[in-house]
Amino acid sequence: MIVGIPREIKKEEYRVAVTPAGAAELKKHGHTVLVETEAGIGSGFPDAEYLDADADILERTALFENAELIVKVKEPLPEEYALLRQGQSLFTYLHLASNRTLTDLLLEKHASAFGYETLEKDNVLPLLAPMSEVAGRMAPLVGSWYLQKVHGGTGILPSGVSGVMPCKALILGAGVVGANAARIAFGIGMDVVVINRGTERLRRIDEIYRGQVRTLALTADNISREIAEADMIIGAVLIPGGTTPVLISRAMLRSMKKGSVIVDVSIDQGGCAETSRPTTHDDPVYEVDGVIHYTVANMPGAYPRTSTIALTNETLPYVMLLADMGAEKAAGHETLKTALNIHKGKITHPALAASLT
Numbered sequence: 446m447i448v449g450i451p452r453e454i455k456k457e458e459y460r461v462a463v464t465p466a467g468a469a470e471l472k473k474h475g476h477t478v479l480v481e482t483e484a485g486i487g488s489g490f491p492d493a494e495y496l497d498a499d500a501d502i503l504e505r506t507a508l509f510e511n512a513e514l515i516v517k518v519k520e521p522l523p524e525e526y527a528l529l530r531q532g533q534s535l536f537t538y539l540h541l542a543s544n545r546t547l548t549d550l551l552l553e554k555h556a557s558a559f560g561y562e563t564l565e566k567d568n569v570l571p572l573l574a575p576m577s578e579v580a581g582r583m584a585p586l587v588g589s590w591y592l593q594k595v596h597g598g599t600g601i602l603p604s605g606v607s608g609v610m611p612c613k614a615l616i617l618g619a620g621v622v623g624a625n626a627a628r629i630a631f632g633i634g635m636d637v638v639v640i641n642r643g644t645e646r647l648r649r650i651d652e653i654y655r656g657q658v659r660t661l662a663l664t665a666d667n668i669s670r671e672i673a674e675a676d677m678i679i680g681a682v683l684i685p686g687g688t689t690p691v692l693i694s695r696a697m698l699r700s701m702k703k704g705s706v707i708v709d710v711s712i713d714q715g716g717c718a719e720t721s722r723p724t725t726h727d728d729p730v731y732e733v734d735g736v737i738h739y740t741v742a743n744m745p746g747a748y749p750r751t752s753t754i755a756l757t758n759e760t761l762p763y764v765m766l767l768a769d770m771g772a773e774k775a776a777g778h779e780t781l782k783t784a785l786n787i788h789k790g791k792i793t794h795p796a797l798a799a800s801l802t
Contacts, residue, residue, distance in 0.1 A: 446768040447477045449512025451505060452484035455519050457726030459487025459749035460756065462516045462537070463764065467757045469498035476768050477501070479508045488753040514772075516764055518756065519743055526550050534772045536764060538562055538576075541786055542688045542800040543715040551787045557772035561760060562713075563686040563794055564784035570685060572763065572784075574621050575755040577710075579745040581625030581681065584708045585614060585633060587744075588677040591706045591730060591737050598737060599704035601676050604634030611635050615671050617663075617692055617717055618681030619646035622710050626679045631658055638671055668692055673700045680709035680717035686786065686796030693718040695734075703735035712740040 448471055450463050461484050463471070468478045478500040483492060492502050509515070509528035517537035521529060523546075529535070532555050539560035541548045551558045561572035585603070592612060594600035605611030614630045616623045619641035627650060630637045637658045641647050647660040661667045672678060672693060678701075682689050689711040698720055709721045716722070720733040723742040730739050745752040763784070767775050775781040776788055786794045792801070 446771065447479060447511055447513045448764070448768055449479045449508045449515045450481065450484055450500075451508055451515065451517060451525075452481040453487075453518050453746075454522055454524060455725075455743055455746070458519060458743050458746045460518045460743075460746050460753045461485040461488050461490060461749075462518050462756070463761070464488075464753060464757045465490055465494035465498045465500070467761045467764075468495055468500040470761060471765060471768065472499045474765055474769060479503050479512055481505050481508050485753075488749040490753075514768055516760075518746075520544065520547055529554055529556060531555060532557075534767070535559065536561070536760075536767060536784075538713070539786055540713045541797055542686060543713070545801065548787070548792070548797075548801065552790050552792070555790045556787060557776070557785065557789075558787040559767065559775070559781065559784040560686070560786045560794075561784065563786060563796070564763065564780065565685065566780050566783075570621075572759050573683075573685075575759050576745045576752060577621035578625050579748060579752050579755065580710045581622040582629050583744050583747065584622070584626045584679045584681075584710055585630040585635065585677070587729075587739055588614070588679065588706045588708045589633065591739060592676060592704075594704075596730075596737070597704060597732060598706060599676055599702060603630075603677075612676035613638070613674055614677045614679065615640065615675040616679045616681055617668070618683065618711070619643075619650060619660075620681060620683055622683070623679070623681035624650070626681055626710075627654075627658055630677075630679075635677070638675075640667055640671065663692075669697055669700070672697060673702075676702065676705050678705070678707045680707065680711045680721070682711045682717045683714065684796060686794045686800075687714070688800045689714040689717050691715075691717060691719050693720075695719045698734050698736055701734075701736050704737070706737045706739060708739045710744065712742050716740060
C-alpha cells in the first residue's frame with residue numbers, strides 16, 4: 446500500500462504521525478512510504494532521516510494525490526479538505542463528534558476514516574492513551590502557570606509553603622488523563638480531589654495515594670460544591686467517539702473563585718464546561734466570569750519530540766495492520782473495526798452516530 450505522512454498544519458502543531466524508524470518498518474512490510482517535505486522537522490526528525498529509512502519525500506499535493514492511506518496526527522483542516530481523494534483511507538485522531546463539517550465531507554468522499562481515539566482492544570483505548578498521558582501530565586503544569594497573578598490567576602502557589610495551604614485541584618474524570626493529572630498535581634503538592642462516574646477507578650486512586658488524594662462520585666451536587674472551592678479544575682472526561690457531557694454550566698461557573706483556572710483537556714470532544722471553546726498554543730486562554738479557560742485542542746503538540754515517539758510506539762502496529770489488510774478487510778477486523786468511524790458513505794461508529802442525531 447502507498448502510505449502518506451503529511452506535515453501537520455494546525456497552529457503550533459509540531460508532531461508527525463510516523464517517525465523515521467516507523468517508516469523503515471513499513472518499508473520492511475513492502476509498503477511505499479511518502480513523507481511530505483519537513484513533516485518531521487518540528488519533532489526533530491529531518492528529511493534526511495526519512496530518506497535513510499528509504500521513504501520518498503514529496504510536496505503536499507503530490508502526496509495526497511498518490512497515497513492510498515493518509516496517516517496523520519490531527520484531523521484534516523479545511524485547507525486539506527480538497528486534497529482528500531474519493532475513497533481514500535485516513536487514520537488519525539478524528540474527534541468527529543464535535544466536527545459535523547468534516548464528518549459530512551468524509552461521508553461525501555466515501556472515505557474510510559479510522560480514528561485513533563475510538564480504537565478499542567481488551568476494553569481499553571490504546572491509541573488514545575499515550576497522548577492522554579502527555580496531556581494529563583501537562584494539565585497541572587499549565588494550570589499552575591496561569592494561576593500566577595501576572596496571568597490573571599488567583600496568585601496562589603500550587604504547592605503552598607510552610608504554614609500556607611496549597612491550591613486545590615479538582616479533576617473531573619479518573620481515566621488516563623485524570624490519573625496522570627492526579628499524579629503530577631499530587632507530586633507538586635496540590636490538594637487534589639478526583640471525581641468520577643464509576644467507583645472502580647476511584648478505588649485504584651485510593652490504593653495508590655492511600656487516601657491523600659480525595660475521591661468523590663460524579664454527581665451534580667458534588668461538582669457544584671467542589672468547584673466553588675477549587676483553584677484549578679482539570680476536565681478529563683471522555684465518551685469514546687461521542688460528545689463530552691457538559692459538567693460545568695455557565696451558572697455554576699459564576700460560583701467559582703475569580704482567577705481560578707479551568708484546563709479542559711476534553712475540548713477535543715466538545716469540552717466539559719459550557720463556556721469551553723477550542724484555542725491554540727499561540728493564543729491558549731480566555732476569561733469568562735473571571736475564570737481563566739485553557740482549552741488548547743492539541744496539548745501534546747507542545748512537547749512534540751516526546752509525543753511523536755510515544756504516539757508511534759502505539760500506533761505503528763495498527764498502521765501496519767491497516768496497510769497490510771486494506772480498508773475493506775480492516776472493516777471486519779475485530780480491533781480495527783472499532784476505529785472505523787466512517788466507511789462507504791455511512792457512519793459506522795455507534796457513539797458518533799448517536800452524537801450527531
